[in-house]
Amino acid sequence: MTLLRLRKEWKSVMIWLLLPIILTIVIVKGLGEFQQNAKVPIALIVEDESVLAAELAASIAEMELLSVHDMDLDEALFRLKQHELDSVFVIKEGYGERIHSNQRNRLIEAYSSNRSFAYPSLSETVMSLAQQDISRAKAAYVIQQIFHEFDMDHKWDYNRIIDASIERQRTESLLHTSFTFEKGAVKQQTVPFLNVWGIWALFAIISAFFLFDWMIKESRPSIKVRWLYAATSFQAYSVRLLAIYTLMTLVADGLALLMFAQILETNVTVRFVLSLLVFRTTLNLFSFLLAILFERQIMYYVTGMAVSIMLTIAGGGILPMERLAGKWPWIEMISPVRSLMTNSMPVIWLFPLAVLLVGWIWRGGKRIA
Secondary structure, eight states: OOOHHHHHHHHHHHHHHHHHHHHHHHHHHHHHHHHHHTEEEEEEOOOOHHHHHHHHHHHHOOOTTEEEEOOOOOHHHHHHHHOOOOOOEOOOHHHHHHHHTTTTTTEEEEEEOOTTTTTTHHHHHHHHHHHHHHHHHHHHHHHHHHHHHHGGGGGHHHHHHHHHHHHHHHSSSOOOOEEEEEEEEEOOOOOOOHHHHHHHHHHHHHHHHHHHHHHHHHHHHHHHGGSSSSSSSSSHHHHHHHHHHHHHHHHHHHHHHHHIIIIIIOOOOOHHHHHHHHHHHHHHHHHHHHHOOOOOOHHHHHHHHHHHHHHHHTTSSSSSHHHHHHGGGGGGGGGGHHHHHHHOOHHHHHHHHHHHHHHHTHHHHTOOO
């Protein structure tokens, strides 16, 4: 009977096994491409060959919301007129020398059009980066005056002071924000734009409910009568199918690990693999036991969709939960998705589900209701 069911529904089983992987890759790649296209295009022309000019250009290129293009000035102005660029910035020749001599005029030239919506904020940002170089140079010459007053001019080194300032800026937290809840404080951390495994978890939960709808079909009174004359009990048949489906989903999860690592460049650790294994076992048990509660498939599907969204959101698969977890630590236990996100084990889910499964078998496979 087990082979008969698998042979009958193998197409739908394969679809629901592979669909979470396919949808996750499509969404992550699609949104990643959209995020890349949503960057503000600008042209950056570097006319100066000094180290300071190169560092300023590198700082501008590293800004996440900018798509920086390197081209000559004539082409940049032409593309600006065609509204292919938001704005054009030119680091003028002699930028490094003027910084060294503490001059602030005509360091950078900027061009914009009537459609340069991001130009005001971009110009302020670029000038703030240049202002850092000016401030360092000014500080270096103030230190030079101090050295001169104490007859220590031979020990003054401009480059050494500038390098020390840059290193201090890199290592020190010059700006820090925190959100305070009652008496505690939670530090704000950078949250990735997309959580690959959070998106996958949503589709994995949905697919699990559709995979285990066979439990409703097999529990119909008109079909369940045949177990009165079968050598195998309904409980044994159901548990055997549960094990087979769990094995197939684990194989699909292994494929997801490999594909996400290759295509989406996710990191795979032994701890995460163990967490994924327990998550899948918990998910299958939950889907299996939930199906026992229902007599109609449509109500099971609707409930499964709602539960999938609720567990994914509560587990931080879509929206970050770090701030709420800092205030209410118990919130991490309300969803097995949270355990997957934190590489932990959803023990508070797994043990009760295992007890319910044993109780269902002990009751003779009767509907839980």
